[in-house]
Structure formats: structure tokens, C-alpha cells
Amino acid sequence: MKSPTILILTGEVSGDDWGAGLASQLKKKFPRSCLLGIGGSLMKAQGVKLIADIDQLSLMGLGGVTTKLPFLFNLRRKVLDVLRDQEVDLIVAIDFAGFNMSVIKAAYQKGVKVVYYVAPKVWAWGAGRTKNLVQSTDHIAVIFPFEEQLFTDAGGKATFVGHPLVDHEFPSQDDRSDFCETWNLDPDRPILALCPGSRPREIARHLDLFVHTGQKVIERFPEMQLAIARSRSIPSAKLWKEQIPLVDEGRRLLAHSRTGLLKSGTVTLEACL
Incomplete structure (x- = not known):
């Protein structure tokens, strides 16, 4: 054959x-x-x-x-x-x-x-x-x-x-301390995940809006902390915002987050799972 x-x-x-x-x-x-x-x-x-x-x-x-x-x-x-x-x-x-x-x-x-x-x-x-x-x-x-x-x-x-x-094995929440240490997050504070997308045009549309919205959330709930999920297709410089950690492990970030702002698409299903 x-x-x-x-x-x-x-x-x-x-x-x-x-x-x-x-x-x-x-x-x-x-x-x-x-x-x-x-x-x-x-x-x-x-x-x-x-x-x-x-x-x-x-x-x-x-x-x-x-x-x-x-x-x-x-x-x-x-x-x-x-x-x-x-x-x-x-x-x-x-x-x-x-x-x-x-x-x-x-x-x-x-x-x-x-x-x-x-x-x-x-x-x-x-x-x-x-x-x-x-x-x-x-x-x-x-x-x-x-x-x-x-x-x-x-x-x-x-x-x-x-x-x-x-078919994917999703991250466990048991390694929160290691995860937070890796990405400069406080393990004792709830995380608001910002997931603006995996394409440059998506980042241009969503990032500033998501950050602004996240900051408004923190004004009301100061115990929250923000983290931005970075797709491997996006250079870090395109996502950098002062004092907001960039996380290269999107699925782990979702697993350890209390809530999130998500661009519609695959990531919304990942969050549900």
C-alpha cells in the first residue's frame, strides 16, 4: 500500500x-x-x-x-x-x-x-x-x-x-503557589484573567478595553489582581502593561482565576471546561 x-x-x-x-x-x-x-x-x-x-x-x-x-x-x-x-x-x-x-x-x-x-x-x-x-x-x-x-x-x-x-488534560488547581510564583502573582488574592486574543488585530481591539475594565473591577474589589494571557503568536511587547503580569500558560491561568474577560472563541470553551 x-x-x-x-x-x-x-x-x-x-x-x-x-x-x-x-x-x-x-x-x-x-x-x-x-x-x-x-x-x-x-x-x-x-x-x-x-x-x-x-x-x-x-x-x-x-x-x-x-x-x-x-x-x-x-x-x-x-x-x-x-x-x-x-x-x-x-x-x-x-x-x-x-x-x-x-x-x-x-x-x-x-x-x-x-x-x-x-x-x-x-x-x-x-x-x-x-x-x-x-x-x-x-x-x-x-x-x-x-x-x-x-x-x-x-x-x-x-x-x-x-x-x-x-482530549486535553486540563491543569490542576493544586499547584497554585508554584503557578503564582512563576508569574509574579499573589497566591492569596483572586485573579481576574484578561484573555484578549491570539491575533494582532484582536489585541488591538480588546487589550486596552479589557485592561480598563479590569482596573474598574479592582477599584470596586481591591483584593483582585489582573493577569494577561499571552498567546505564543503575540510578542510580549504587544501586550505589556505596567504592573500587570503576562502569563504564557493560558490554560493554567484560567484554572487559577476567579473570573475573566475573554475574547469570544476557543478560550470561552476552555474556560467552561
């Missing part, structure tokens, strides 16, 4: 996490497989040969996209060149719909098998985009139970595979 060549495409920090988990399982099932992709350090550590690093794709909102359109067009061309020059057996697209949808549509038309894992939230976009996704994929691996029926009703093949966050 021929060893498969699989192209994994993502464009965000969370997608790098999901892609790394997928790559790990693919290597177990197909030890001699060739894994290519767009991702980050976690995917690279699992043996994925990166076409591009997600640090170059930290986009949010219209402004972020328009400033990098030439880069995205070139990257799309590079991916299509890979499909032309190599015998890719399967594309696995992970979220990041703005870029991935254009790539998988072209790939599907060329006869390349396409699976979408962590499908874009087309149920929030509208029926037209649901149809486009179904028509550009061979299978959709969904992470919310209701999505399976939604895509099946639209004529697609979909399977509920569970949310990848459930």
Missing part, C-alpha cells in the same frame, strides 16, 4: 493545536506518511513539513486581511503548486475558512480528496455558505453534535468526532 501524502491547512494558533493532534494520530496509523501543511510549532514538532508558518497569518477583520492580500494570494498559489507538483492524497482543512475555502474548492475540482476538520461556522453565516462547503468537500468532521445533521441535510457527508479540547 502506498504511503499517503496528506496536506494539513490551518491559519490560527488553535488550528495548530488541533493539527498537531491530528498529525500525531496520522503518524500512528500511517507511520511512513508524508505530512505537509500550513501550521505552527506544534504541527512542526509532530513531523509536519511546513509550507508556511501561522505567525504570518495572524489576521482578524477586514483591515488585517486587506494588508496581507498579496501574501495570501501568493500562499494560495504555493499550495496549488504543491498540489500540481506532488501527488497529494488528501487535504485536511482546519477552520480558517477565509483562506481554506478558496484552496479546497480548487483542490476538489482537481480531484483531490478533501476533509474539513473543525468546520467553519456556516450555521452562523447562512445557507449559501453551507452549500459551498458541502460542494467542496468529500467529508466534514464536525466538533458540535448539531452540525452533523445540518451538513447531512444540506447533502454532505458529515461525522461528529467530538471537540478536540475534550
Whole structure:
């Protein structure tokens, strides 16, 4: 049996996490497989040969996209060149719909098998985009139970595979003293976690507002202390605020926090879990 060549495409920090988990399982099932992709350090550590690093794709909102359109067009061309020059057996697209949808549509038309894992939230976009996704994929691996029926009703093949966050081992609260010592926090004071996002545009939108709101909370509840969660895709200098610790361990920060201000997205589910 021929060893498969699989192209994994993502464009965000969370997608790098999901892609790394997928790559790990693919290597177990197909030890001699060739894994290519767009991702980050976690995917690279699992043996994925990166076409591009997600640090170059930290986009949010219209402004972020328009400033990098030439880069995205070139990257799309590079991916299509890979499909032309190599015998890719399967594309696995992970979220990041703005870029991935254009790539998988072209790939599907060329006869390349396409699976979408962590499908874009087309149920929030509208029926037209649901149809486009179904028509550009061979299978959709969904992470919310209701999505399976939604895509099946639209004529697609979909399977509920569970949310990848459930597979993570979440931090214990037993190591609070060590955690607080590491990040210059007081273990006897409750923590208000500020989680402004993992993309530069998100930081620009949320950070000052979150800090201002956190300071207002402290005016009323002076026993509270603030801490800012830093994604590995964001340089510390972009988040630095005087007298507010930066914490590189977002999940541990959530585990030890009394409450938090969170940018909507994966982190809100992490906080619930």
C-alpha cells in the first residue's frame, strides 16, 4: 500500500493545536506518511513539513486581511503548486475558512480528496455558505453534535468526532503557589484573567478595553489582581502593561482565576471546561 501524502491547512494558533493532534494520530496509523501543511510549532514538532508558518497569518477583520492580500494570494498559489507538483492524497482543512475555502474548492475540482476538520461556522453565516462547503468537500468532521445533521441535510457527508479540547488534560488547581510564583502573582488574592486574543488585530481591539475594565473591577474589589494571557503568536511587547503580569500558560491561568474577560472563541470553551 502506498504511503499517503496528506496536506494539513490551518491559519490560527488553535488550528495548530488541533493539527498537531491530528498529525500525531496520522503518524500512528500511517507511520511512513508524508505530512505537509500550513501550521505552527506544534504541527512542526509532530513531523509536519511546513509550507508556511501561522505567525504570518495572524489576521482578524477586514483591515488585517486587506494588508496581507498579496501574501495570501501568493500562499494560495504555493499550495496549488504543491498540489500540481506532488501527488497529494488528501487535504485536511482546519477552520480558517477565509483562506481554506478558496484552496479546497480548487483542490476538489482537481480531484483531490478533501476533509474539513473543525468546520467553519456556516450555521452562523447562512445557507449559501453551507452549500459551498458541502460542494467542496468529500467529508466534514464536525466538533458540535448539531452540525452533523445540518451538513447531512444540506447533502454532505458529515461525522461528529467530538471537540478536540475534550482530549486535553486540563491543569490542576493544586499547584497554585508554584503557578503564582512563576508569574509574579499573589497566591492569596483572586485573579481576574484578561484573555484578549491570539491575533494582532484582536489585541488591538480588546487589550486596552479589557485592561480598563479590569482596573474598574479592582477599584470596586481591591483584593483582585489582573493577569494577561499571552498567546505564543503575540510578542510580549504587544501586550505589556505596567504592573500587570503576562502569563504564557493560558490554560493554567484560567484554572487559577476567579473570573475573566475573554475574547469570544476557543478560550470561552476552555474556560467552561
